[in-house]
Amino acid sequence: MYNAKFVIPGAIIFVGLFTAPFWTNVFSAKHEAVKLELPQKPVTFFGEERTQCIEPREWMAANHMEMLIEWRDKALRENKRIYVATDGRKWETSLQNTCMACHTNKAEFCDKCHTANSVSPYCWDCHVEPQGNK
Amino acid sequence: MKASRRYFLKVAGLSTFAMAAGAAKADAAYEGYSEGLKAKRWAMVIDTRRFQKPEDMLPIIEACHKVHNVPSIKGPKEIKWIWDDTFEHAFANDPNPMLPEDVEERRFFLLCNHCTNPSCVRVCPPGATYKTEGGLVAIDYHRCVGCRFCMAACPYGSRSFNFKDPRPFVKEINPAYPTRMRGVVEKCTFCAERLEKGLMPACVEASNGAIMFGDLNDPNSIVRRVLAKNFSMRRKPDLGTDPGVYYII
Numbered sequence: 001m002y003n004a005k006f007v008i009p010g011a012i013i014f015v016g017l018f019t020a021p022f023w024t025n026v027f028s029a030k031h032e033a034v035k036l037e038l039p040q041k042p043v044t045f046f047g048e049e050r051t052q053c054i055e056p057r058e059w060m061a062a063n064h065m066e067m068l069i070e071w072r073d074k075a076l077r078e079n080k081r082i083y084v085a086t087d088g089r090k091w092e093t094s095l096q097n098t099c100m101a102c103h104t105n106k107a108e109f110c111d112k113c114h115t116a117n118s119v120s121p122y123c124w125d126c127h128v129e130p131q132g133n134k
Numbered sequence: 135m136k137a138s139r140r141y142f143l144k145v146a147g148l149s150t151f152a153m154a155a156g157a158a159k160a161d162a163a164y165e166g167y168s169e170g171l172k173a174k175r176w177a178m179v180i181d182t183r184r185f186q187k188p189e190d191m192l193p194i195i196e197a198c199h200k201v202h203n204v205p206s207i208k209g210p211k212e213i214k215w216i217w218d219d220t221f222e223h224a225f226a227n228d229p230n231p232m233l234p235e236d237v238e239e240r241r242f243f244l245l246c247n248h249c250t251n252p253s254c255v256r257v258c259p260p261g262a263t264y265k266t267e268g269g270l271v272a273i274d275y276h277r278c279v280g281c282r283f284c285m286a287a288c289p290y291g292s293r294s295f296n297f298k299d300p301r302p303f304v305k306e307i308n309p310a311y312p313t314r315m316r317g318v319v320e321k322c323t324f325c326a327e328r329l330e331k332g333l334m335p336a337c338v339e340a341s342n343g344a345i346m347f348g349d350l351n352d353p354n355s356i357v358r359r360v361l362a363k364n365f366s367m368r369r370k371p372d373l374g375t376d377p378g379v380y381y382i383i
Contacts, residue, residue, distance in 0.1 A: 076274050079267060080164035081330050093164070097310055125315035126275060128203075128307055 034116045037108040043101050046090050053102075054085050061113075065121070068095060095123065100130040169332035173349035175250070175269040176324055177378040178335075179357045179366065180243050184344040188241055191218045197340035198322070203313040205303030213294040215322040216245040216337055224381075227370055237383060243337075243345070246271060246292040246322040247369060247377030254284035254293065263319075269378065270324045280317035289370050290377070293321045350378065 001007065042049040053060055055067075071093035074080040083091045092098050103109045106129050114120065185191050198204070198216045205213050221233060224242040252271045255263050262277035263284055285293045299316045307313065311327070314320050324347075325335035333339070338347045348355035357380070366380040 072274075072276060074164045076272065077264070077266075078164070079170070079326075079330060080166050081327075082165045082167060084163050084165060086163075090165075096312065122315075126312045128309050128312060131309065 034112050036112055037105060039102040039104065041102075045092070045098070045101075048089075050089070054083070054089075054091055054098075071095075095127050096130075104130045106130060167331055171329045171332055171334075173268045173355075174351035175349060175378070176248065176329070177269075177348065177350040177357050177380065178245075178248075178324070178338075179346040179360050179380045179382060181344045181346070181360075181364075181382045182240055182242055183382065185218075185243065186236070186240055188218060191241060191243060194243070194337050194340045194345070197336045200306065201308055201311065201325075201336045202323075203300075203304045203308050203311055204320075205300035205313075206305065207300070207303050211295075211297045213296065213300060213320065215294075215320070216243060218243055224369060225367060227372060228367075242381060244290070244292070244369075245337075245379065246324070247290055247375070247379045248322075248324055249378065250376035251374060253287040253289065253375060257283040257287045259283065266326065268326075268329070270326055271321075272323060272326055273318075273320065275312075275314055275318045275320070278318040280319065282319060284319055289373050289375065293319050295319050 040051070042051045044050070055063075060067075071083060074083075075093045081093050083093045085091060100106070106124070110123075195216050195218070199206070199214075202215060204215050207213055218241040221237055221240060221242060222229065224244060248269060248271045250269065252263075252265065255265055255271060258264075259281060260277050260279050262275070262279070263271065263273045266272050280295070282295055285295060296314050296316050296318055301307070301313050304313060325333070328335060334347055338345045346356045346360055348357040350357060352358065360382070361380060364382045366382050368377045368380055371377065
């Protein structure tokens with residue numbers, strides 16, 4: 001390789017500098033995971049008081065967006081408005097009436113993660129925010 | 135060559151099977167409400183003899199607009215799901231200068247006719263408006279791109295466009311139902327979300343029996359029994375859309 005003794009160290013330094021923001025963030029003391037306020041109060045669904053989320057917490061954090069899209073298509077296109085979770089419990093497929101019935105604080109729940117991850121979904125242009133914000 | 139073809143067929147067969155199994159699993163996780171009302175073809179009958187003045191109709195219009203968060207905007211950017219007008223305007227292709235006085239002065243409810251052959255569904259480029267199993271014409275607002283082809287196609291003027299954010303114009307927001315956003319078209323849904331839970335549409339409930347709702351394919355349904363005994367008209371039937379709202383004159 002022509003001028004390898006300059007090119008290879010140069011390339012290594014460039015990659016190091018280019019990714020520096022990630023490294024400083026991950027290893028700095030300031031970095032911490034987003035702390036969500038999870039609801040504690042039980043809410044009644046299908047005549048049963050529930051405190052646990054629809055699916056396990058980790059699965060919900062990773063897949064809630066795809067689940068909501070599937071809920072929408074099932075409810076609107078196929079008239080299937082009940083979701084049977086993997087543990088057999090039934091839920092109405094409704095963002096406003098199911099999710100936000102427990103997660104009454106959008107600012108402390110939705111927005112915290114979405115802001116940290118720099119995503120801006122437009123759910124709330126139409127869907128009504130829960131009253132827990134006020 | 136022979137081996138690779140065989141391999142390709144194996145993989146193709148297996149992946150088809152896997153996809154079919156996956157689809158079946160996803161389907162099993164959803165169901166409809168057991169108390170939901172089912173019909174082959176929902177239809178509405180309006181006994182117009184019981185509505186003479188705008189005051190008779192206001193509570194029904196308000197019941198609909200309140201439950202669906204319909205904004206009240208004055209002027210040409212108005213949004214309406216159900217409204218009222220004269221015979222001359224409602225049945226524009228049936229001009230009759232010799233109408234009896236009470237019919238001439240009567241007001242008629244106008245709303246989406248949920249046609250059997252809806253022209254709006256045919257022209258919608260993204261497939262945002264569609265027909266459901268019960269014969270309702272529905273809109274998926276998530277998919278609406280605001281092109282307004284459907285408004286041009288609808289012969290009944292049943293669709294309204296959100297020229298601006300409608301939320302400031304909704305007096306009292308019903309937290310159980312969404313609003314719409316700027317840039318989408320909206321209209322009457324025959325209360326699909328209420329039928330699904332075993333409730334009659336909001337206008338039917340508010341009308342004290344003057345508006346009837348049922349399955350047009352079921353000879354014992356209330357709409358069929360009422361239509362069998364009374365003369366009824368539909369709006370612009372000559373266009374071939376086969377509207378689902380019947381007016382008893």
